[in-house]
Amino acid sequence: xxxxxxxxxxxxxxxxxxxxxxxxxxxxxxxxSGALILILHNQKSMLVALTDWQLVGxxxxxxxxxxxxxxxxxxAQLRAGGKKVAERLGGRLLSNxxxxxxxxxxxxxxxxxAIASGTLVPAVYLLEDAxxxxxxxxxxxxxxxxxxxRGAMCLLNREELQGVIAHKFSHIYNGDMxxxxxxxxxxxxxxxxxxxxTLILRTASYRxxxxxxxxxxxxxxxxxxxxxxxxxxxxxxxTFFGNLIKARxxxxxxxxxxxxxxxxxxxxxxxxxxxxxxGSHSQGSTLQAIHAQEFSHLYFCDGVKAGLGGMMSTHPxxxxxxxxxxxxxxxxxxxxx
Numbered sequence: 001x002x003x004x005x006x007x008x009x010x011x012x013x014x015x016x017x018x019x020x021x022x023x024x025x026x027x028x029x030x031x032x033s034g035a036l037i038l039i040l041h042n043q044k045s046m047l048v049a050l051t052d053w054q055l056v057g058x059x060x061x062x063x064x065x066x067x068x069x070x071x072x073x074x075x076a077q078l079r080a081g082g083k084k085v086a087e088r089l090g091g092r093l094l095s096n097x098x099x100x101x102x103x104x105x106x107x108x109x110x111x112x113x114a115i116a117s118g119t120l121v122p123a124v125y126l127l128e129d130a131x132x133x134x135x136x137x138x139x140x141x142x143x144x145x146x147x148x149x150r151g152a153m154c155l156l157n158r159e160e161l162q163g164v165i166a167h168k169f170s171h172i173y174n175g176d177m178x179x180x181x182x183x184x185x186x187x188x189x190x191x192x193x194x195x196x197x198t199l200i201l202r203t204a205s206y207r208x209x210x211x212x213x214x215x216x217x218x219x220x221x222x223x224x225x226x227x228x229x230x231x232x233x234x235x236x237x238x239t240f241f242g243n244l245i246k247a248r249x250x251x252x253x254x255x256x257x258x259x260x261x262x263x264x265x266x267x268x269x270x271x272x273x274x275x276x277x278x279g280s281h282s283q284g285s286t287l288q289a290i291h292a293q294e295f296s297h298l299y300f301c302d303g304v305k306a307g308l309g310g311m312m313s314t315h316p317x318x319x320x321x322x323x324x325x326x327x328x329x330x331x332x333x334x335x336x337x
Contacts, residue, residue: 014256017249018179024245025186028238029067032193033060035230039223063193070192075185082138082145082177083123085298089135089289091125091147102153109161110146116264117169122146126153132278133285135298136168139181144172151283152300156274163261163271164300170260171298176253180297183249187242194235200228243312250297250314258321272325275301279318 036059086093094103107124114121122136122144129149138144146168156164171177204224262268278285278301285301293304297314306313315321 014179014249014252017245017252018183021183021186021242021245021249024238024241025067025190028190028234029060029063032230032234033063035234036063036227039226039230066192066196067189069189071185071189074188075181078181078184079139081143082136083143085135085137085295086123086125086145086147088291089125089127089147089287089295091127094124094126105158106148106153106161106165109158109165113162113165113169113264116166117173117260119169119172120144122172124148126150127287127289129287129289131283131285131287131303132156132274132281132301133287133303134164134168134300135295135303136171136177137295137298138172138177140178141172144177149287151281152274155277155281159265159267159270160274160277161270162265163269164274166261166264167257167271167300169264170257171253173260174253174256176257177298179253180246180250183246184297187239187246190235190238190242192235193231194239197228197231197233197235201225201232204228246297247306247312247314251316254315254321255324258325262325268325272322275318275322275325279322 033056037056040055040059094107096104096107098104103126106126110124111121119141122138122141123146125145125147127133127147127149130151131149132151132155133149134152135147136144137147146165148164152161152164204221258271261271265271285299285303286305287299287303296302296304296306299315301318302313302315310317
């Protein structure tokens with residue numbers, strides 16, 4: 001199987017996972033709306049509650065507004081441009097006027113890969129970090145930037161740098177930054193349900209503790225706590241499973257980026273060698289930047305420690321990527337990662 005076939009396979013897997021994300025979000029919104037309708041209608045039968053069309057409409061609009069509002073707010077934050085991401089990570093803009101040989105080598109490689117991928121030459125930022133890593137950030141090719149750590153700049157040879165930079169260019173070329181922005185925004189919208197539920201629970205708990213034991217007031221507080229509990233449970237459950245799907249999509253896009261890197265450089269050796277070097281490096285690819293967690297999906301390799309035995313990891317294991325790259329120069333995307 002050549003790298004073009006692997007690219008097609010990765011794209012198909014991504015499409016299925018994005019569809020799964022859409023189904024999960026719609027199901028969660030429907031479940032949240034149905035549960036709230038039942039609570040607010042004060043009926044034991046969902047069928048009876050769902051015949052109150054005004055209540056159904058009002059609750060559905062409110063739930064949709066919360067998810068959509070949270071998503072749009074997060075999307076606006078993430079669309080600030082690659083420059084903002086690089087600066088938040090503590091990056092320094094590299095200049096062609098620099099007298100540093102390593103910096104010029106990086107800039108030259110970036111220009112080469114821009115030509116190979118047919119995209120604009122982005123600004124390049126240097127992170128003062130001993131880890132071997134890189135990132136691509138931005139909403140579109142016009143505002144995209146490439147970032148590279150000092151560890152990668154100083155420890156990788158030219159062929160390895162080409163592999164790493166080509167991998168990041170493939171994310172720009174394939175629209176992965178825009179896809180990740182949208183997925184992150186959707187998950188944040190679900191998170192807002194959980195945060196709203198938490199706020200309602202705290203408010204209801206305070207109201208209950210300060211009430212005068214009036215029966216109507218007690219019943220109202222109980223209803224409000226049920227609403228808050230429902231939003232809290234479904235919101236955080238949705239966020240958890242949304243992040244799981246997002247991480248799986250991100251891992252699939254990494255296989256696509258590896259395949260595209262081979263296409264741009266015409267050899268799997270550079271990127272495979274860079275991955276091996278990361279595996280043997282004392283700090284690996286783990287970044288020390290305070291805000292590294294925010295941008296975990298942007299890196300060449302895992303920039304932060306992933307939880308749940310790697311289930312939340314945005315990148316496939318190093319060994320899996322290396323095996324795929326070195327097996328007769330082909331790339332694979334095993335279904336178990």
